[in-house]
Amino acid sequence: MIKRLLIIALPAILILSGCEQKKTDPQQTPQGMDQKVVRKVIDSLVVNYGQDQKSVITKGVSQVATLWRSKDGSETEFTTFCVNNYQGNTEAKEVLFSRLARNFEILGGYYSKINKELLKPLQLDNGQEATPIDELFGAFNPSAHLTDDMFGNRIAFIAMLNFPFYSLTEKTELGPKWNRHEWAYARLGDMFSSRVPAEIQQNASDKLTAADTYISNYNIFMGNLVDKDGKTSFPKELKLITHWGLRDELKSQYANKEIGIKNQEMIYQVMKRIIDQTIPTQVISKNDYTWNPFDNIITKDGKVAEVIPENDQRYQVLLDNFKAMQAIDNFSPDYPTYIQRKFEQEMEIPQADVEKIFIEFVSSPVILDMAKLISSRLGRPLKPYDIWYNGFKSRGIMTEEMLTAMTKKKYPNTAAIEKDLPNLLKQLGFKKDKAEFIASRIRVESSRGAGHAWGTEMRGDVSLLRTRVGASGMDYKGYNIAVHEFGHNVEQTITTEFVDNYMMSDVPNTAFTEALAFIFQKRDLELLGIKAKDKDKMNMMALDNAWACYEIMGVSLVDMNVWKWLYAHPEATAPELKDAVISIAKEVWNKYYANVFGSKDEPILAIYSHMIDNPLYLSAYPIGHLIDFQVEQQLEGNNFAEEVTRMYSQGRLIPQLWMKGAVNSELSSTPTLKAAEKALKEVK
Structure with a gap:
């Protein structure tokens, strides 16, 4: 939404390739306003409007001062602006709020519609190949100058002055006492906490769109995969996107009692080739060659061809995203790293808290007990790809x-x-x-x-x-x-x-x-009209949710640690980043998965595509699974539609307040683990 767009100075749509980053105008760089001037303005407004508005006045004036640049005017002009534009009258402030909300909705709505239309040739399967001009239009961010313009005509400063920004700590402390309207005021305050120059914003849009295009066009023709005997067991027409399609095909093979494990081993080998970048470029979204992923041999017309490996492109895309996000850091005083912006600003849960929840979960002894049950059900020791075991889902007799x-x-x-x-x-x-x-x-x-x-x-x-x-x-x-x-x-x-x-x-x-x-x-x-008759339905749902959390939390831990490594090594090359990602994936595996699966140094946690095209998004999935389980418990015995509508019409509160309103308890991994523990005792 435009609220998000202005908060992080990027469009809400994540997207595309190519310009060189320009040097920033010195007049756009952060600089401090004389604090004596700031104090004088605050004191003057407090005298005019009373001590009961001192807190809002102090925050508003101070935040405007933080983002005021020399090109915006002199100290005298700053003073005049604040005195003339602060709305101390309740009715006038409400009129200002309603006008701002209306106009931001119009801007957000139509910018979104423009972006959707421009990206259609890249994102839709319309029977035509995307062309270079489609990529350029897809990369074009029509709202790139919006933040600059908002500050240039002082709309942003007016919004900041009257509806200041509250930190996550302040929202957590004050939020439970706010009414809906006070929350709306605070959300308006979130919109202008940074001032990112348009060229940096456009560069970020370019890199994100390039990443999205790279992943969207990364397919494997499964019918061209062969074993050492040159035989394939996948349908000729089967084309799967990485990693989602590969993962889902791997899951489906649990039902294949004859050669399912053979097919799973082959898919896992493909994934490892993608991770270490030894995958031949000739087999990425092309079906000209047969490919033995175990020996990494490709053939055409019965003749072995030379493999041209992808050569670290996957990690160059990730590195480009890092550079683009890092360029924003100096223009975000409240959240000076992308990690902070993603967790404290966007997710509104500190990164350290998220990591702590995940580590506690993947370290739980319940996980080992679940693994034993899965191994028993499979009739064999676990394989690394059994992180995607889906045998807790009931399909009855349906293949x-x-x-x-x-x-x-x-x-x-x-x-x-x-x-x-x-x-x-x-x-x-x-x-x-x-x-x-x-x-x-x-x-x-x-x-x-x-x-x-x-x-x-x-x-x-x-x-x-x-x-x-x-x-x-x-x-x-x-x-x-x-x-x-x-x-x-x-x-x-x-x-x-x-x-x-x-x-x-x-x-x-x-x-x-x-x-x-x-x-x-x-x-x-x-x-589809297929009713589950499994008497253990709730227990199976608990086990399925817990195992899904276990898998994606490990992936998320890798993602977070990769970004920490990038900030510690900002000059890294793509090959160095590749080595680091694989090393981090193995380290997380060895800490939290090796004792469960019985194998060390597995890289599988590095396969997730969103690690490449959607920076630090991955933590949303395991948090989503935890929320999912608590919401499911609330839905049990209640009207699904009414409860979903009630919960989600709360809108954008901070996470813990939303959870209290929805399910009468805070977000926690405890319900999921306790339910899994109970299910293990009851499931035969």
């Missing part, structure tokens, strides 16, 4: 082939999916009028990538559900992901249309939208 037959028949194209959205919502308990309203705010489009949801930025607009649909219809993997993305779309609609104030729209952080997406995804079979 993936049977499910794919159903989904292809039901959803031959995106139009069929969109038409069915109201029915899916009614199946989940939404009343007819609300189901139709929510569905009317969602458009389904065919995606080049694995699929994603793109929310609206203003009331009356639509969210986008991008998903993969093959020529013969949607397969079960695509359907499962689409239901996940549909959960995002429902959240996006509720938190835009059903929240009482635009400045409160959105969720506390992305983990909360992931939580609802997980909740929808778990009901994918139910939405």
